[in-house]
Each structure stands twice: as structure tokens, then as C-alpha cells.
Amino acid sequence: MKKKIESDFIFMLLISSLLLVSCEKESCLPTDGDGNEYDTIVIGSQVWLAEDLKTTKYNNGVSIPLVTDNTQWSSMSSAAFCWYDNIANDKGNYGALYNQWAVNVTFLCPAGYHVPDDEEWNILINHLGGEELAGAKLKVTGRQFWNNNSDQTTNESGFSAMPGGWRDPNDGLFLDIRIRGSWWSATPGHRVDIRGTENSAYLMGLSPKSGFSVRCTKNK
16 A cells, blocks of 8 residues: 555656646747747636737737838728837837737637637626726736826736727827726727726727737636
8 A cells, every 4th residue: 555655656746747847848828929928817717918918920820910100000901910109119018009800810819818808807897896996906006107096006916907008090199108008808899998097997999990908818
């Protein structure tokens, strides 16, 4: 009996070692089409990426069209992305902005993750106290990134929402960086809106030509 226990223990150690080696050789972190890795957070029953998406490619290797020209952006009816003010250097903080057609493609998020729909956003918002309170629990604290951040902001969820601004669907102008963050829902024409001076997080609607941030959640 003792030998069997020792044998089982050695077997479990071997399996654990193999899993550890596998994680070292092939990253255990979600990885996007560009090879960017993302930390994850658990909020209630959901697993989320800990930062906004910043990929220029789908996870099948196909490039997403980069559109810098304002007129071209406002006339798009197919997938596109951009950097706020066309400055890629800020992608580490704010990620990229995508239009609805880019979001509709299954391969936008890292493998095993997807763009959340209204139901999934509402699960998150309700878990954090509802629309009137959730924003304060989602936003990164302080005023390094948010202008006039609410004093009630705690980021207790660990979501670390950033004010990445957005791109107007009518004229292609960039608006509200450091003031507002907006994240696409997979439900057509919907997004979650969070503002620095408020504690709320609301689902709202707007044109599919808009440029918003993307935060991915894990498949179930």
C-alpha cells in the first residue's frame, strides 16, 4: 500500500512538471494575432482580459485594415481599426479602436476568448452593484490617465478601465481621450460607456462606424 501511494505521488509530480514545462514553452496567457500576451482577471463567474485589445491581426493571422484618414473611416462599411490620433505609441495604455465590423469577426480576440454581448456585460455590471455604481469599481484609480476621476473610483474589480476615447462615425475625428472609455458589445450597435466624472457604467447604442475599445471575456 505504501509503495502504491509513493508511486501515485511520483506520477502526480511528473504530470505537474510536464504541465509546467508546457506552460514555459507555450505561453499559458491569452495571446492575440500579433503575439501580444494578456493577463487575466476573475470577476464573479467571468474571466476577462486585464487590458484592452491592441492587436492589428485576427488570431488566424489575417491583418485588420488600419484606417488613418478621417473621411475614409467615416465611409467604411467593413472591418477597420486605428490608434487614437493615429499614435501607436499609446497602445500599451489604451489599446486600439475598432469598428463594429471588426468586432463581428470571430477571430478578433485571443483563442478561447470573445467580445462580450449585452447579456455578458450586464452580468459584470450587476455583479458590481448595477449601472449607477459599476463604473467606479471598473476604472483605474487616480488621475494619471483619467481627467477629473471620481473620488469614489476604487478599481476593486481589477478591470482597470482606461479612458481610450473613441472615433466619431460621421467625420472620423478622435474624441474624449482621458475623459471617456467605450467598449464594444457583440450585440450589434451597442457599447458600454464609462466616464471619469461619473461612477456609472451604461450600455448604449451608436453607429457601427464608431471606433471603440474592445475587452475580451473567456469562452464558457
